Amino acid sequence: MARANRYFLPGYVWHITHRCHKKEFLLKFAKDRQRWLVWLFEAKKRFRLDVLNYTVTSNHIHLLASANDNQTIAKSMQLIAGRTAQEYNNRKQRHGAFWEDRYHATAVESGEHLARCLVYIDLNMVRTGGVIRHPSEWKHSGYLEIQAPPNRYAIINRIKLRELLTIGSDQTLIDSHRKWVEDALKAKDTQRKSYWTENLAVGGRDYVYQVKEAMGVKAHKRQVVGDELGYAIKEPLGAYHSVFDAEMDGLSPRNRVF
Numbered sequence: 001m002a003r004a005n006r007y008f009l010p011g012y013v014w015h016i017t018h019r020c021h022k023k024e025f026l027l028k029f030a031k032d033r034q035r036w037l038v039w040l041f042e043a044k045k046r047f048r049l050d051v052l053n054y055t056v057t058s059n060h061i062h063l064l065a066s067a068n069d070n071q072t073i074a075k076s077m078q079l080i081a082g083r084t085a086q087e088y089n090n091r092k093q094r095h096g097a098f099w100e101d102r103y104h105a106t107a108v109e110s111g112e113h114l115a116r117c118l119v120y121i122d123l124n125m126v127r128t129g130g131v132i133r134h135p136s137e138w139k140h141s142g143y144l145e146i147q148a149p150p151n152r153y154a155i156i157n158r159i160k161l162r163e164l165l166t167i168g169s170d171q172t173l174i175d176s177h178r179k180w181v182e183d184a185l186k187a188k189d190t191q192r193k194s195y196w197t198e199n200l201a202v203g204g205r206d207y208v209y210q211v212k213e214a215m216g217v218k219a220h221k222r223q224v225v226g227d228e229l230g231y232a233i234k235e236p237l238g239a240y241h242s243v244f245d246a247e248m249d250g251l252s253p254r255n256r257v258f
Helices: 029-045 072-092 113-123 142-146 158-165 170-186 205-219
Strands: 014-019 050-056 060-068 105-107 197-204 225-226 231-234
Touching: 014 050, 014 072, 014 113, 029 050, 029 072, 050 113, 050 142, 050 231, 060 113, 105 113, 113 158, 113 170, 113 197, 142 170, 158 170, 197 205, 205 225, 205 231
Parallel strands: 105 197
Antiparallel strands: 014 060, 014 105, 050 060, 197 231, 225 231
């Protein structure tokens, strides 16, 4: 069962990344990716998880979410990861771990940083360099849901997403989101960036120091650094070393726990 990094803060946005055990392509079948989404929808209903975006690849997942308490995300990930693994192992008569033992979570500042993280998740499968050329071609992602809201069984909380992006209308969200993705594709800005997956928090300087203070002793020795993307609280010694890149790329064999 996946163990949460125990520093979730209520009211914050978290970019969560979780990979299959030993880099195995255990989500290579569409039915298993769809079951992960079914349990994500169930977690939304049971625990009031605010889902903002997601992508399910063949060997890892990205989830952008927020919650009003410090237990919702942990409970949601336990449900989703546990039930997905249980169903797969039962069907395949398989034994052993399905997921790496720890998923990683990065706090993301709302506004511009959230928009950039949203696009980074959308372009995950484009980074394969051949599987797809546009996020609209990948069924198991939030891109299509943001662009064409379903009448039933919607996973993404569009009202919450608009609020965090300070966008007034649904049509403006659709138009802005499409433009962000198209601009990134035109600029060929599809490379992997560890900024979004290997830090405890990312955003502006004030936001990052606010998160560090809120984390208390759990972030006391973490270093705050800045670059062209923004500021970040670094993980010590590559605590998780999460290489959540495109589906066909190699993932790091290390899963170091601080």
